[in-house]
Amino acid sequence: MKRLATMLALLLATPAPxxxxxxxxxxxxxxxxxxxxxxxxxxxxxFMQAGFGMLEAGLIRAKNAANVLMKNVMDFSFAALGxxxxxxxxxxxxxxxxxxxxxxxxxxxxxxADGVPVEVFWLFQAVFAGTAATIVSGSVAERFRFKxxxxxxxxxxxxxxxxxxxxxxxxGWLSAMNFHDFAGSTVVHAVGGSFxxxxxxxxxxxxxxxxxxxxxxPIPGHSLPLATLGVFILWVxxxxxxxxSTLSMSDPETVGRVAINTTLAPAGGAMSAMIIAWFRFxxxxxxxxxNGVLGGLxxxxxxxxxxxPVSSLVIGIVAxxxxxxxxxxxxxAKIDDPVGAIPVHGMCGVFGTLAVGxxxxxxxxxxxxxxxxxxxxxxxxVQALGTASCVGFALVSAFILLKAVEMTMGLRVEEATELRGxxxxxxxxxxxxxxxxxxxx
Amino acid sequence: xxxxxxxxxxxxxxxxxxxxFAVEVRQFTVTTALGTAPRAEQRMYRGIEQQVALxxxxxxxxxxxxxALDTVLGALREGAQAQGGxxxxxxxxxxxxxxxxDGKRGSDSL
Numbered sequence: 254m255k256r257l258a259t260m261l262a263l264l265l266a267t268p269a270p271x272x273x274x275x276x277x278x279x280x281x282x283x284x285x286x287x288x289x290x291x292x293x294x295x296x297x298x299x300f301m302q303a304g305f306g307m308l309e310a311g312l313i314r315a316k317n318a319a320n321v322l323m324k325n326v327m328d329f330s331f332a333a334l335g336x337x338x339x340x341x342x343x344x345x346x347x348x349x350x351x352x353x354x355x356x357x358x359x360x361x362x363x364x365x366a367d368g369v370p371v372e373v374f375w376l377f378q379a380v381f382a383g384t385a386a387t388i389v390s391g392s393v394a395e396r397f398r399f400k401x402x403x404x405x406x407x408x409x410x411x412x413x414x415x416x417x418x419x420x421x422x423x424x425g426w427l428s429a430m431n432f433h434d435f436a437g438s439t440v441v442h443a444v445g446g447s448f449x450x451x452x453x454x455x456x457x458x459x460x461x462x463x464x465x466x467x468x469x470x471p472i473p474g475h476s477l478p479l480a481t482l483g484v485f486i487l488w489v490x491x492x493x494x495x496x497x498s499t500l501s502m503s504d505p506e507t508v509g510r511v512a513i514n515t516t517l518a519p520a521g522g523a524m525s526a527m528i529i530a531w532f533r534f535x536x537x538x539x540x541x542x543x544n545g546v547l548g549g550l551x552x553x554x555x556x557x558x559x560x561x562p563v564s565s566l567v568i569g570i571v572a573x574x575x576x577x578x579x580x581x582x583x584x585x586a587k588i589d590d591p592v593g594a595i596p597v598h599g600m601c602g603v604f605g606t607l608a609v610g611x612x613x614x615x616x617x618x619x620x621x622x623x624x625x626x627x628x629x630x631x632x633x634x635v636q637a638l639g640t641a642s643c644v645g646f647a648l649v650s651a652f653i654l655l656k657a658v659e660m661t662m663g664l665r666v667e668e669a670t671e672l673r674g675x676x677x678x679x680x681x682x683x684x685x686x687x688x689x690x691x692x693x694x
Numbered sequence: 695x696x697x698x699x700x701x702x703x704x705x706x707x708x709x710x711x712x713x714x715f716a717v718e719v720r721q722f723t724v725t726t727a728l729g730t731a732p733r734a735e736q737r738m739y740r741g742i743e744q745q746v747a748l749x750x751x752x753x754x755x756x757x758x759x760x761x762a763l764d765t766v767l768g769a770l771r772e773g774a775q776a777q778g779g780x781x782x783x784x785x786x787x788x789x790x791x792x793x794x795x796d797g798k799r800g801s802d803s804l
Contacts, residue, residue, distance in 0.1 A: 669777060669778075689726040690726065
Protein backbone atom coordinates (compact mmCIF):
# COMPACT_ATOMS: atom_id res chain seq x y z
CA MET A 254 0.00 0.00 0.00
CA LYS A 255 2.82 2.33 0.89
CA ARG A 256 4.66 1.39 -2.29
CA LEU A 257 1.57 2.14 -4.34
CA ALA A 258 1.28 5.56 -2.76
CA THR A 259 4.94 6.30 -3.51
CA MET A 260 4.49 5.24 -7.12
CA LEU A 261 1.42 7.40 -7.46
CA ALA A 262 3.24 10.35 -5.99
CA LEU A 263 6.09 9.82 -8.43
CA LEU A 264 3.72 9.51 -11.36
CA LEU A 265 1.94 12.70 -10.42
CA ALA A 266 5.10 14.60 -9.63
CA THR A 267 7.36 13.83 -12.58
CA PRO A 268 5.49 15.24 -15.54
CA ALA A 269 4.75 18.58 -13.93
CA PRO A 270 8.27 20.10 -13.90
CA UNK A 271 8.92 18.77 -17.37
CA UNK A 272 5.74 20.37 -18.65
CA UNK A 273 6.48 23.66 -16.94
CA UNK A 274 9.98 23.72 -18.40
CA UNK A 275 8.60 23.01 -21.85
CA UNK A 276 6.00 25.79 -21.55
CA UNK A 277 8.60 28.23 -20.31
CA UNK A 278 10.89 27.36 -23.19
CA UNK A 279 8.10 27.72 -25.74
CA UNK A 280 6.85 31.13 -24.66
CA UNK A 281 8.93 32.83 -22.02
CA UNK A 282 7.00 36.08 -22.34
CA UNK A 283 3.72 34.58 -21.09
CA UNK A 284 2.81 33.73 -17.54
CA UNK A 285 0.76 30.54 -17.55
CA UNK A 286 -0.92 31.17 -14.20
CA UNK A 287 -1.94 34.73 -15.05
CA UNK A 288 -3.22 33.58 -18.44
CA UNK A 289 -5.22 30.79 -16.85
CA UNK A 290 -6.68 33.23 -14.33
CA UNK A 291 -7.77 35.76 -16.96
CA UNK A 292 -9.21 33.02 -19.18
CA UNK A 293 -11.13 31.52 -16.27
CA UNK A 294 -12.39 34.96 -15.26
CA UNK A 295 -13.47 35.67 -18.85
CA UNK A 296 -15.54 32.48 -18.86
CA UNK A 297 -17.14 33.49 -15.55
CA UNK A 298 -17.99 36.94 -16.94
CA UNK A 299 -19.41 35.31 -20.05
CA PHE A 300 -21.70 33.29 -17.80
CA MET A 301 -23.19 36.60 -16.64
CA GLN A 302 -24.91 36.75 -20.03
CA ALA A 303 -27.00 33.80 -18.89
CA GLY A 304 -27.69 35.66 -15.66
CA PHE A 305 -28.88 38.78 -17.47
CA GLY A 306 -31.01 36.66 -19.78
CA MET A 307 -32.77 34.83 -16.96
CA LEU A 308 -33.19 37.98 -14.83
CA GLU A 309 -34.69 39.99 -17.67
CA ALA A 310 -36.93 37.18 -18.91
CA GLY A 311 -38.19 36.51 -15.39
CA LEU A 312 -39.01 40.13 -14.60
CA ILE A 313 -41.19 40.70 -17.67
CA ARG A 314 -44.37 39.12 -18.97
CA ALA A 315 -44.29 35.69 -20.60
CA LYS A 316 -45.49 37.10 -23.93
CA ASN A 317 -42.20 39.01 -24.37
CA ALA A 318 -39.75 36.55 -22.81
CA ALA A 319 -38.46 35.02 -26.05
CA ASN A 320 -37.94 38.53 -27.47
CA VAL A 321 -35.74 39.66 -24.60
CA LEU A 322 -33.80 36.39 -24.72
CA MET A 323 -33.27 36.86 -28.45
CA LYS A 324 -31.92 40.33 -27.71
CA ASN A 325 -29.56 38.82 -25.10
CA VAL A 326 -28.28 36.19 -27.52
CA MET A 327 -27.78 38.66 -30.33
CA ASP A 328 -26.32 41.55 -28.37
CA PHE A 329 -23.56 39.35 -27.07
CA SER A 330 -22.92 37.91 -30.51
CA PHE A 331 -22.80 41.38 -32.02
CA ALA A 332 -20.59 42.56 -29.17
CA ALA A 333 -18.12 39.78 -29.96
CA LEU A 334 -18.11 40.69 -33.67
CA GLY A 335 -18.03 44.45 -33.16
CA UNK A 336 -15.42 44.32 -30.43
CA UNK A 337 -13.27 42.05 -32.60
CA UNK A 338 -13.50 44.22 -35.70
CA UNK A 339 -13.41 47.74 -34.23
CA UNK A 340 -13.90 47.93 -30.49
CA UNK A 341 -10.59 46.52 -29.33
CA UNK A 342 -8.63 48.85 -31.62
CA UNK A 343 -10.51 51.90 -30.34
CA UNK A 344 -10.11 50.81 -26.71
CA UNK A 345 -6.54 49.48 -26.59
CA UNK A 346 -4.92 50.57 -29.85
CA UNK A 347 -2.37 53.06 -28.57
CA UNK A 348 -2.04 55.94 -26.14
CA UNK A 349 -4.16 58.62 -27.83
CA UNK A 350 -5.94 60.84 -25.31
CA UNK A 351 -9.38 60.23 -26.81
CA UNK A 352 -9.32 56.99 -28.86
CA UNK A 353 -6.97 54.22 -29.88
CA UNK A 354 -6.46 53.56 -33.58
CA UNK A 355 -4.54 50.35 -34.26
CA UNK A 356 -5.21 46.64 -34.19
CA UNK A 357 -8.41 46.57 -36.26
CA UNK A 358 -9.65 42.96 -36.53
CA UNK A 359 -6.96 42.19 -33.92
CA UNK A 360 -4.27 42.37 -36.61
CA UNK A 361 -1.02 43.26 -34.83
CA UNK A 362 -3.02 44.08 -31.70
CA UNK A 363 -1.22 44.08 -28.38
CA UNK A 364 -2.33 42.84 -24.98
CA UNK A 365 -2.58 45.43 -22.23
CA ALA A 366 -1.95 42.80 -19.54
CA ASP A 367 1.64 41.70 -18.90
CA GLY A 368 2.20 38.00 -19.48
CA VAL A 369 -1.28 37.41 -20.93
CA PRO A 370 -1.64 36.81 -24.69
CA VAL A 371 -3.76 39.29 -26.62
CA GLU A 372 -6.28 36.57 -27.56
CA VAL A 373 -7.06 35.90 -23.90
CA PHE A 374 -7.02 39.56 -22.94
CA TRP A 375 -9.34 40.33 -25.87
CA LEU A 376 -11.79 37.67 -24.70
CA PHE A 377 -11.83 39.14 -21.20
CA GLN A 378 -12.50 42.61 -22.61
CA ALA A 379 -15.08 41.38 -25.14
CA VAL A 380 -17.25 39.82 -22.45
CA PHE A 381 -17.13 43.16 -20.60
CA ALA A 382 -18.33 44.93 -23.74
CA GLY A 383 -21.14 42.37 -23.97
CA THR A 384 -22.13 43.14 -20.39
CA ALA A 385 -22.36 46.87 -21.08
CA ALA A 386 -24.54 46.19 -24.12
CA THR A 387 -26.95 43.77 -22.51
CA ILE A 388 -27.86 46.20 -19.71
CA VAL A 389 -29.94 48.11 -22.25
CA SER A 390 -32.13 45.17 -23.25
CA GLY A 391 -33.77 44.95 -19.83
CA SER A 392 -34.70 48.61 -19.52
CA VAL A 393 -36.40 48.71 -22.93
CA ALA A 394 -37.97 45.25 -22.67
CA GLU A 395 -41.50 44.57 -23.90
CA ARG A 396 -41.70 47.42 -26.45
CA PHE A 397 -38.42 48.09 -28.29
CA ARG A 398 -38.32 47.00 -31.93
CA PHE A 399 -35.95 44.06 -32.40
CA LYS A 400 -34.30 45.25 -35.61
CA UNK A 401 -33.62 48.71 -34.20
CA UNK A 402 -32.21 47.20 -31.02
CA UNK A 403 -29.69 45.19 -33.05
CA UNK A 404 -28.40 48.31 -34.80
CA UNK A 405 -28.13 50.24 -31.52
CA UNK A 406 -26.45 47.33 -29.76
CA UNK A 407 -23.82 46.82 -32.46
CA UNK A 408 -22.88 50.50 -32.60
CA UNK A 409 -22.68 50.70 -28.80
CA UNK A 410 -20.25 47.79 -28.45
CA UNK A 411 -18.23 48.43 -31.59
CA UNK A 412 -17.82 52.20 -31.27
CA UNK A 413 -19.25 53.90 -28.18
CA UNK A 414 -18.35 51.69 -25.21
CA UNK A 415 -14.72 51.35 -26.41
CA UNK A 416 -14.27 55.14 -26.38
CA UNK A 417 -15.03 55.33 -22.66
CA UNK A 418 -13.01 52.16 -22.12
CA UNK A 419 -10.04 53.81 -23.78
CA UNK A 420 -10.31 56.91 -21.59
CA UNK A 421 -10.17 54.84 -18.41
CA UNK A 422 -8.36 51.58 -19.18
CA UNK A 423 -6.72 52.04 -22.57
CA UNK A 424 -4.28 54.81 -21.70
CA GLY A 425 -6.62 57.73 -22.45
CA TRP A 426 -6.94 61.04 -20.63
CA LEU A 427 -8.74 59.73 -17.53
CA SER A 428 -6.17 57.03 -16.82
CA ALA A 429 -3.53 59.77 -17.07
CA MET A 430 -5.40 61.66 -14.33
CA ASN A 431 -5.32 58.66 -11.95
CA PHE A 432 -9.06 58.10 -12.21
CA HIS A 433 -9.59 54.72 -10.54
CA ASP A 434 -12.26 52.33 -11.80
CA PHE A 435 -10.92 48.88 -10.99
CA ALA A 436 -13.45 46.64 -12.75
CA GLY A 437 -15.89 49.04 -14.36
CA SER A 438 -18.51 50.67 -12.13
CA THR A 439 -18.29 53.56 -14.58
CA VAL A 440 -16.86 52.01 -17.74
CA VAL A 441 -19.34 49.16 -17.91
CA HIS A 442 -22.21 49.87 -15.54
CA ALA A 443 -22.74 53.63 -15.37
CA VAL A 444 -22.17 53.81 -19.13
CA GLY A 445 -24.48 50.86 -19.84
CA GLY A 446 -27.01 52.36 -17.42
CA SER A 447 -26.81 55.70 -19.22
CA PHE A 448 -27.54 54.08 -22.57
CA UNK A 449 -30.41 52.26 -20.84
CA UNK A 450 -31.76 55.53 -19.41
CA UNK A 451 -31.79 57.36 -22.74
CA UNK A 452 -33.29 54.34 -24.52
CA UNK A 453 -36.04 53.78 -21.92
CA UNK A 454 -36.89 57.48 -21.92
CA UNK A 455 -37.00 57.79 -25.72
CA UNK A 456 -38.96 54.59 -26.39
CA UNK A 457 -41.51 55.57 -23.72
CA UNK A 458 -43.23 53.49 -21.05
CA UNK A 459 -44.99 50.20 -21.73
CA UNK A 460 -48.72 50.48 -22.46
CA UNK A 461 -50.55 50.47 -19.18
CA UNK A 462 -47.53 51.07 -16.96
CA UNK A 463 -48.61 54.60 -16.08
CA UNK A 464 -52.22 55.23 -15.22
CA UNK A 465 -54.05 58.27 -16.53
CA UNK A 466 -53.33 60.10 -13.27
CA UNK A 467 -49.62 59.52 -13.81
CA UNK A 468 -49.03 56.99 -11.06
CA UNK A 469 -47.28 53.74 -11.95
CA UNK A 470 -49.27 50.52 -12.00
CA PRO A 471 -47.20 47.39 -11.59
CA ILE A 472 -46.69 44.88 -14.38
CA PRO A 473 -45.43 41.85 -12.43
CA GLY A 474 -42.70 39.65 -13.83
CA HIS A 475 -43.84 36.21 -14.95
CA SER A 476 -41.15 34.06 -13.28
CA LEU A 477 -39.42 35.07 -10.10
CA PRO A 478 -37.59 31.72 -9.89
CA LEU A 479 -35.95 32.53 -13.23
CA ALA A 480 -35.14 36.07 -12.10
CA THR A 481 -33.59 34.76 -8.89
CA LEU A 482 -31.56 32.18 -10.77
CA GLY A 483 -30.35 35.00 -12.99
CA VAL A 484 -29.18 37.08 -10.03
CA PHE A 485 -27.30 34.17 -8.46
CA ILE A 486 -25.63 33.48 -11.82
CA LEU A 487 -24.67 37.15 -12.05
CA TRP A 488 -23.24 37.07 -8.54
CA VAL A 489 -21.13 34.00 -9.43
CA UNK A 490 -19.99 35.65 -12.65
CA UNK A 491 -19.06 38.80 -10.76
CA UNK A 492 -16.14 37.00 -9.10
CA UNK A 493 -14.68 36.81 -12.59
CA UNK A 494 -15.67 40.38 -13.33
CA UNK A 495 -14.00 41.88 -10.24
CA UNK A 496 -11.36 39.41 -9.08
CA UNK A 497 -10.37 38.67 -12.68
CA SER A 498 -9.73 42.37 -13.23
CA THR A 499 -6.47 41.94 -11.30
CA LEU A 500 -5.38 40.36 -14.62
CA SER A 501 -2.81 38.48 -12.59
CA MET A 502 -2.43 36.01 -9.74
CA SER A 503 0.86 37.52 -8.62
CA ASP A 504 -0.79 39.29 -5.69
CA PRO A 505 -3.10 36.71 -4.09
CA GLU A 506 -3.91 39.07 -1.24
CA THR A 507 -5.53 41.59 -3.59
CA VAL A 508 -7.42 38.83 -5.42
CA GLY A 509 -8.69 37.58 -2.08
CA ARG A 510 -9.71 41.05 -0.92
CA VAL A 511 -11.61 41.64 -4.16
CA ALA A 512 -13.41 38.31 -3.73
CA ILE A 513 -14.48 38.96 -0.15
CA ASN A 514 -15.57 42.50 -1.05
CA THR A 515 -17.57 41.07 -3.96
CA THR A 516 -19.38 38.94 -1.38
CA LEU A 517 -19.97 41.49 1.37
CA ALA A 518 -21.19 44.40 -0.75
CA PRO A 519 -24.03 42.51 -2.47
CA ALA A 520 -24.99 40.90 0.84
CA GLY A 521 -25.21 44.39 2.36
CA GLY A 522 -27.09 45.63 -0.69
CA ALA A 523 -29.68 42.88 -0.42
CA MET A 524 -30.11 43.53 3.28
CA SER A 525 -30.55 47.30 3.06
CA ALA A 526 -32.79 47.14 -0.03
CA MET A 527 -34.98 44.56 1.70
CA ILE A 528 -35.25 46.53 4.94
CA ILE A 529 -35.97 49.86 3.25
CA ALA A 530 -38.56 48.29 0.96
CA TRP A 531 -40.10 46.51 3.94
CA PHE A 532 -40.53 49.79 5.79
CA ARG A 533 -41.69 51.79 2.80
CA PHE A 534 -43.91 49.26 1.03
CA UNK A 535 -44.97 47.01 3.89
CA UNK A 536 -43.52 43.68 2.72
CA UNK A 537 -40.06 42.38 1.86
CA UNK A 538 -40.16 42.36 -1.94
CA UNK A 539 -38.08 39.67 -3.66
CA UNK A 540 -37.51 41.68 -6.83
CA UNK A 541 -36.22 44.66 -4.84
CA UNK A 542 -33.89 42.38 -2.86
CA UNK A 543 -32.60 40.99 -6.17
CA ASN A 544 -31.98 44.52 -7.39
CA GLY A 545 -30.26 45.21 -4.05
CA VAL A 546 -27.82 42.35 -4.63
CA LEU A 547 -26.99 43.72 -8.05
CA GLY A 548 -26.72 47.30 -6.76
CA GLY A 549 -24.18 46.13 -4.18
CA LEU A 550 -22.24 44.27 -6.88
CA UNK A 551 -22.19 47.27 -9.20
CA UNK A 552 -21.26 49.60 -6.32
CA UNK A 553 -18.24 47.53 -5.30
CA UNK A 554 -17.01 47.03 -8.86
CA UNK A 555 -14.87 50.20 -8.98
CA UNK A 556 -13.49 50.15 -5.42
CA UNK A 557 -13.29 46.37 -4.87
CA UNK A 558 -9.47 46.25 -4.80
CA UNK A 559 -8.76 49.36 -2.75
CA UNK A 560 -11.23 49.27 0.13
CA UNK A 561 -11.34 47.17 3.29
CA PRO A 562 -14.05 44.53 3.79
CA VAL A 563 -15.79 46.78 6.34
CA SER A 564 -15.88 49.63 3.84
CA SER A 565 -17.22 47.30 1.17
CA LEU A 566 -20.09 46.33 3.46
CA VAL A 567 -20.91 50.02 3.97
CA ILE A 568 -20.70 50.62 0.21
CA GLY A 569 -23.09 47.71 -0.39
CA ILE A 570 -25.57 48.99 2.19
CA VAL A 571 -25.61 52.46 0.63
CA ALA A 572 -25.93 50.94 -2.86
CA UNK A 573 -28.98 48.95 -1.71
CA UNK A 574 -30.58 52.21 -0.60
CA UNK A 575 -29.65 53.89 -3.90
CA UNK A 576 -31.53 51.10 -5.71
CA UNK A 577 -34.77 51.50 -3.75
CA UNK A 578 -34.82 55.28 -4.06
CA UNK A 579 -33.73 55.03 -7.69
CA UNK A 580 -36.68 52.79 -8.58
CA UNK A 581 -38.99 55.32 -6.95
CA UNK A 582 -37.31 58.27 -8.65
CA UNK A 583 -37.71 56.73 -12.12
CA UNK A 584 -41.42 56.16 -11.52
CA UNK A 585 -41.76 59.81 -10.54
CA ALA A 586 -39.84 60.82 -13.65
CA LYS A 587 -42.28 58.76 -15.77
CA ILE A 588 -39.54 56.48 -17.05
CA ASP A 589 -40.44 52.80 -17.29
CA ASP A 590 -37.53 50.43 -16.55
CA PRO A 591 -39.08 46.94 -16.22
CA VAL A 592 -36.04 45.29 -14.62
CA GLY A 593 -34.50 48.17 -12.65
CA ALA A 594 -31.40 48.35 -14.86
CA ILE A 595 -31.07 52.12 -14.54
CA PRO A 596 -30.96 52.29 -10.71
CA VAL A 597 -28.81 49.17 -10.49
CA HIS A 598 -26.24 49.88 -13.19
CA GLY A 599 -26.49 53.62 -13.80
CA MET A 600 -26.98 55.04 -10.31
CA CYS A 601 -25.01 52.44 -8.34
CA GLY A 602 -22.30 52.62 -11.00
CA VAL A 603 -21.85 56.34 -10.38
CA PHE A 604 -22.02 55.81 -6.62
CA GLY A 605 -19.44 52.99 -6.73
CA THR A 606 -17.05 55.16 -8.70
CA LEU A 607 -17.39 57.97 -6.14
CA ALA A 608 -16.90 55.41 -3.35
CA VAL A 609 -13.25 55.05 -4.43
CA GLY A 610 -12.78 58.69 -3.46
CA UNK A 611 -14.56 58.19 -0.14
CA UNK A 612 -13.38 54.82 1.22
CA UNK A 613 -10.32 54.07 -0.96
CA UNK A 614 -6.99 53.44 0.79
CA UNK A 615 -3.61 54.26 -0.65
CA UNK A 616 -2.09 51.35 1.25
CA UNK A 617 -4.36 48.99 -0.70
CA UNK A 618 -3.52 50.49 -4.08
CA UNK A 619 -5.80 53.52 -4.48
CA UNK A 620 -4.14 56.55 -6.09
CA UNK A 621 -4.89 58.59 -2.93
CA UNK A 622 -6.60 58.01 0.40
CA UNK A 623 -10.33 58.71 0.25
CA UNK A 624 -12.36 61.37 2.02
CA UNK A 625 -13.19 59.19 5.04
CA UNK A 626 -9.69 57.71 5.11
CA UNK A 627 -8.04 61.01 5.85
CA UNK A 628 -6.96 61.84 2.34
CA UNK A 629 -9.18 64.84 1.71
CA UNK A 630 -11.45 65.30 -1.29
CA UNK A 631 -8.99 65.36 -4.17
CA UNK A 632 -9.50 61.72 -5.26
CA UNK A 633 -13.26 62.19 -4.87
CA UNK A 634 -12.98 65.16 -7.22
CA VAL A 635 -11.14 63.09 -9.82
CA GLN A 636 -13.71 60.30 -9.47
CA ALA A 637 -16.60 62.77 -9.89
CA LEU A 638 -15.01 64.33 -12.96
CA GLY A 639 -14.31 60.92 -14.47
CA THR A 640 -17.73 59.42 -13.96
CA ALA A 641 -19.47 62.66 -15.04
CA SER A 642 -17.44 62.76 -18.29
CA CYS A 643 -18.13 59.12 -19.11
CA VAL A 644 -21.83 59.35 -18.25
CA GLY A 645 -22.08 62.63 -20.17
CA PHE A 646 -20.48 61.08 -23.24
CA ALA A 647 -22.78 58.04 -22.98
CA LEU A 648 -25.95 60.13 -22.58
CA VAL A 649 -25.17 62.45 -25.50
CA SER A 650 -23.93 59.76 -27.89
CA ALA A 651 -26.88 57.50 -27.00
CA PHE A 652 -29.30 60.35 -27.68
CA ILE A 653 -27.79 61.06 -31.11
CA LEU A 654 -27.70 57.36 -32.02
CA LEU A 655 -31.26 56.66 -30.87
CA LYS A 656 -32.59 59.78 -32.56
CA ALA A 657 -31.04 58.62 -35.84
CA VAL A 658 -32.52 55.14 -35.42
CA GLU A 659 -35.90 56.60 -34.45
CA MET A 660 -36.04 58.68 -37.62
CA THR A 661 -34.97 55.87 -39.94
CA MET A 662 -36.28 52.60 -38.46
CA GLY A 663 -38.43 53.60 -35.48
CA LEU A 664 -37.80 52.57 -31.92
CA ARG A 665 -41.10 51.09 -30.89
CA VAL A 666 -43.28 48.22 -32.05
CA GLU A 667 -46.88 48.81 -33.17
CA GLU A 668 -49.45 49.04 -30.41
CA ALA A 669 -51.16 45.81 -31.52
CA THR A 670 -47.81 43.98 -31.44
CA GLU A 671 -47.11 45.26 -27.97
CA LEU A 672 -50.50 44.06 -26.75
CA ARG A 673 -50.19 40.70 -28.44
CA GLY A 674 -46.64 40.22 -27.29
CA UNK A 675 -43.37 40.71 -29.14
CA UNK A 676 -42.68 36.97 -29.20
CA UNK A 677 -45.45 36.10 -31.62
CA UNK A 678 -45.34 39.21 -33.80
CA UNK A 679 -41.58 39.76 -34.06
CA UNK A 680 -40.31 36.19 -33.89
CA UNK A 681 -43.30 33.98 -34.71
CA UNK A 682 -42.98 31.85 -31.60
CA UNK A 683 -43.94 31.71 -27.97
CA UNK A 684 -41.63 31.38 -24.97
CA UNK A 685 -43.98 28.80 -23.47
CA UNK A 686 -45.63 27.09 -26.44
CA UNK A 687 -48.49 24.87 -25.33
CA UNK A 688 -49.07 26.69 -22.06
CA UNK A 689 -52.12 28.83 -21.60
CA UNK A 690 -50.93 32.25 -20.59
CA UNK A 691 -52.69 35.55 -19.99
CA UNK A 692 -50.97 37.97 -22.35
CA UNK A 693 -53.01 40.89 -20.98
CA UNK A 694 -54.79 41.54 -17.74
CA UNK B 695 -81.51 37.89 -16.62
CA UNK B 696 -79.01 37.09 -19.34
CA UNK B 697 -75.79 35.18 -19.46
CA UNK B 698 -73.32 37.04 -21.67
CA UNK B 699 -70.24 35.24 -22.97
CA UNK B 700 -67.78 37.22 -25.05
CA UNK B 701 -64.91 35.55 -26.90
CA UNK B 702 -62.28 38.07 -27.92
CA UNK B 703 -58.57 38.34 -28.64
CA UNK B 704 -56.10 38.82 -25.79
CA UNK B 705 -55.03 42.24 -27.07
CA UNK B 706 -58.62 43.44 -26.72
CA UNK B 707 -58.89 42.63 -23.04
CA UNK B 708 -57.41 45.81 -21.47
CA UNK B 709 -59.75 48.14 -23.38
CA UNK B 710 -62.82 45.92 -22.84
CA UNK B 711 -62.11 45.69 -19.14
CA UNK B 712 -61.77 49.49 -18.93
CA UNK B 713 -65.00 49.99 -20.90
CA UNK B 714 -66.91 47.67 -18.55
CA PHE B 715 -65.45 49.38 -15.49
CA ALA B 716 -66.43 52.75 -17.01
CA VAL B 717 -70.12 51.72 -16.95
CA GLU B 718 -69.73 50.32 -13.43
CA VAL B 719 -69.80 46.67 -14.45
CA ARG B 720 -67.31 45.09 -12.11
CA GLN B 721 -68.39 41.47 -11.81
CA PHE B 722 -67.21 39.18 -14.53
CA THR B 723 -65.00 36.15 -15.06
CA VAL B 724 -62.09 35.99 -17.45
CA THR B 725 -60.44 32.80 -18.65
CA THR B 726 -57.88 32.07 -21.31
CA ALA B 727 -59.23 29.98 -24.14
CA LEU B 728 -58.27 28.71 -27.54
CA GLY B 729 -60.49 29.38 -30.53
CA THR B 730 -60.58 28.75 -34.25
CA ALA B 731 -60.39 31.45 -36.88
CA PRO B 732 -61.66 31.49 -40.48
CA ARG B 733 -58.09 31.00 -41.68
CA ALA B 734 -55.19 29.25 -40.01
CA GLU B 735 -52.30 31.53 -39.18
CA GLN B 736 -48.98 30.59 -40.76
CA ARG B 737 -45.99 30.73 -38.52
CA MET B 738 -42.42 29.64 -39.09
CA TYR B 739 -40.82 27.60 -36.36
CA ARG B 740 -37.12 26.89 -36.94
CA GLY B 741 -37.62 27.16 -40.67
CA ILE B 742 -40.61 24.85 -40.77
CA GLU B 743 -44.02 26.11 -41.68
CA GLN B 744 -46.54 25.74 -38.93
CA GLN B 745 -50.28 26.02 -39.35
CA VAL B 746 -51.74 27.48 -36.22
CA ALA B 747 -55.42 26.62 -36.28
CA LEU B 748 -56.18 27.37 -32.65
CA UNK B 749 -55.56 30.91 -31.50
CA UNK B 750 -55.31 32.45 -28.09
CA UNK B 751 -58.64 33.83 -27.02
CA UNK B 752 -60.09 35.42 -23.94
CA UNK B 753 -63.47 34.24 -22.66
CA UNK B 754 -65.38 36.81 -20.66
CA UNK B 755 -68.51 35.76 -18.79
CA UNK B 756 -71.02 38.09 -17.16
CA UNK B 757 -74.47 37.60 -15.70
CA UNK B 758 -76.54 40.76 -16.29
CA UNK B 759 -79.94 42.05 -15.46
CA UNK B 760 -82.18 42.55 -18.53
CA UNK B 761 -82.21 46.31 -17.96
CA ALA B 762 -78.43 46.48 -18.03
CA LEU B 763 -77.95 44.30 -21.10
CA ASP B 764 -77.69 47.07 -23.67
CA THR B 765 -75.22 49.01 -21.56
CA VAL B 766 -73.03 45.95 -21.20
CA LEU B 767 -73.20 45.09 -24.90
CA GLY B 768 -72.38 48.71 -25.75
CA ALA B 769 -69.38 48.64 -23.48
CA LEU B 770 -68.19 45.36 -24.99
CA ARG B 771 -68.44 46.78 -28.50
CA GLU B 772 -66.74 50.00 -27.58
CA GLY B 773 -63.91 48.19 -25.84
CA ALA B 774 -63.45 45.73 -28.67
CA GLN B 775 -63.21 48.52 -31.28
CA ALA B 776 -59.92 49.72 -29.79
CA GLN B 777 -58.18 46.66 -31.26
CA GLY B 778 -60.00 45.94 -34.48
CA GLY B 779 -63.40 44.99 -33.14
CA UNK B 780 -63.04 41.23 -33.61
CA UNK B 781 -64.92 38.66 -31.59
CA UNK B 782 -68.39 37.42 -30.80
CA UNK B 783 -70.81 37.77 -27.94
CA UNK B 784 -73.21 34.97 -27.04
CA UNK B 785 -76.31 35.91 -25.07
CA UNK B 786 -78.59 33.38 -23.45
CA UNK B 787 -81.39 33.32 -20.91
CA UNK B 788 -80.21 32.78 -17.38
CA UNK B 789 -82.60 30.80 -15.21
CA UNK B 790 -81.38 31.83 -11.79
CA UNK B 791 -78.40 33.12 -9.80
CA UNK B 792 -77.46 32.65 -6.18
CA UNK B 793 -74.85 34.46 -4.14
CA UNK B 794 -73.19 31.96 -1.86
CA UNK B 795 -72.52 34.48 0.92
CA ASP B 796 -76.12 35.35 1.74
CA GLY B 797 -78.13 32.97 -0.38
CA LYS B 798 -79.82 35.82 -2.34
CA ARG B 799 -81.43 34.69 -5.57
CA GLY B 800 -82.24 36.16 -8.96
CA SER B 801 -81.78 39.83 -9.80
CA ASP B 802 -81.08 40.67 -6.18
CA SER B 803 -77.97 38.61 -6.44
CA LEU B 804 -76.48 40.55 -9.36
